[in-house]
Amino acid sequence: MKIIHYIPSIDRIAGGTSTYMQVLGKELGKLAEVHIITHSSDNPLPISNCEIHNVSVYNPINGRFKNEVSKLFDVIKPDLVHVNCCWMPACAFVQQMAQKRNIKVVLTPHGMLEPWIIKRHYWTRKLLALLLYQKAAIQNADCLQATAESEKENLLKLGYNSNIKIVKLGIDAESITMKTFWKKNKQLLFLSRVHVKKGINYLIEAADILREELQGYKIVVAGEGDADYVASLKQQIIDNGLQDIIQLIGGVYGDKKWELFQTSDFFVLPTHSENFGLAIAESLASGTPVITTVGTPWNDLNTSNAGAWIEIGTQPLVDTLRRFLSLSDEDLETMGKNGRKLIETKYSAKVMAEEMMEVYQSIV
Structure with missing residues (x-):
């Protein structure tokens, strides 16, 4: 089978969507002929077992993007096109081009159709995009891929398309080294895109409320984001007098990223919404327990004793951080090993690719 994936970016700063493509591509490329259409960037992630094609940025006026993608369709002759992401006109345009050629299309929203995301900038951006192209793209897709039952339920509530298949995301756990000691380092880690x-x-x-319990601790906030938003967070830290506790260190990659996972006592992602949260999986694979919210599909953290899956907000986070700060080294080791086992048994990249192939075969 020949498969084309379109994804707006595979640059490292794109976060989870790029990593998803890197992990899926490596395993999917062992099962089919995979081509990735994207756009050139400064720091693209390497993706093995796939052929990557960089095309011009979408511009409805000059037609260069259309011509380059059309040529690739004609040369590759794909059996299926898989579009990644929403709200960008290029994604909908690639889908239209494929379906005009009677090529089946799978659309993966990557959490971009979750209620919290749709509500954000709804009147100024989302409504117009829905009217112009996004609603039609969702309706016309031959299949939507959800990554969790909760995402499937939210997609069904939209009422645009009921042909939804769940394929859980996975990671390449074999390439991730698990920590070998869990003695407290008095370091907590947030590592993700810095976004509201x-x-x-x-x-x-929460750190402001727990400043006494956090004396001697360091909370590392790693990630890139909009400069104005980063500046507002820095000002919030200064206003609360937390400069000695919280450090914003910018984006980290490669060995530095894995060093942070391995040297942190636990990982914290108090997010409003994630369709998966690859950083959560990476932390668990590293043997580092995780605290995250019901805005993610990670209820496994509670059932497997690998961390905590909590309500969204300051007070639930305060209560959970207080409990985690009192854990012994032995408690952290037990949770860390449970997390690694969870990833190895339920969130394998190989399983993800095999399940994705089953979805492709069911609609082609």
Whole structure:
């Protein structure tokens, strides 16, 4: 089978969507001929077992994007096109081009159709996009991929398309080294895109309440984001006098990222909404327990004793951080090993690729 994936970016700063493509592509490329159409960037992630095609940025006026994608369709002759992401006209345009050629299309929203995301900028951006192209793209897709039951339920509530298949995301756990000691390092980690939906403000507010218990601790906030928003977080930290506790260190990649996972006592992602949360999986694979919210599909954290899956907001985070700060080294080790086992048994990249192939075969 020949498969084309379109994804707006595979740059490292794109976060989870890029990592998803990297992980899926490596395993999917062992099962089919996979081509990835994207756009050039400064730091693209390497993706093995796939052929990557960089095309011009979408511009409805000059037609260069259309011509380049059309040529690739004609040369590759794909059996299926898989579109990743929403709200960008290029995604809907690639889908239209494929379906005009009677090529089946799978659409993966990557959490971009979750209620919290749709409500954000709804009247100024989302409504117009829905009217112009996004609603039609969702309705016309031959299949929507959800990554969790909760995302499927939210997609069904939209009422645009009921042909939804759940394929849970996975990671390449074999390539991730698990920590070998769990002695407290008095370091807590947030590592993700720095964005308002990630709930970093809750972490700052919780640290303010727990400043006495956090004396001697360091909360590392790693990630890139909009400069104005990053500046507002820094000001919030200063206003609360938390400069000695919370450090915003910018984006980290490669060995530095894995070092942070392995040297942190636990990982915190107090997010409003995630369709998966690859950083959660990476932390668990590293043997580091996780605190995250019901805005993610990670209820496994509670059932497997690998962390905590909590309500969204400051007070639930305060209560949970207080409990985690009192855990022994042995408690952290037990939770860390449980997390690694959870990833190995339920969130394998190989299983994800095999399940995705089953979806493709069911609609082609």
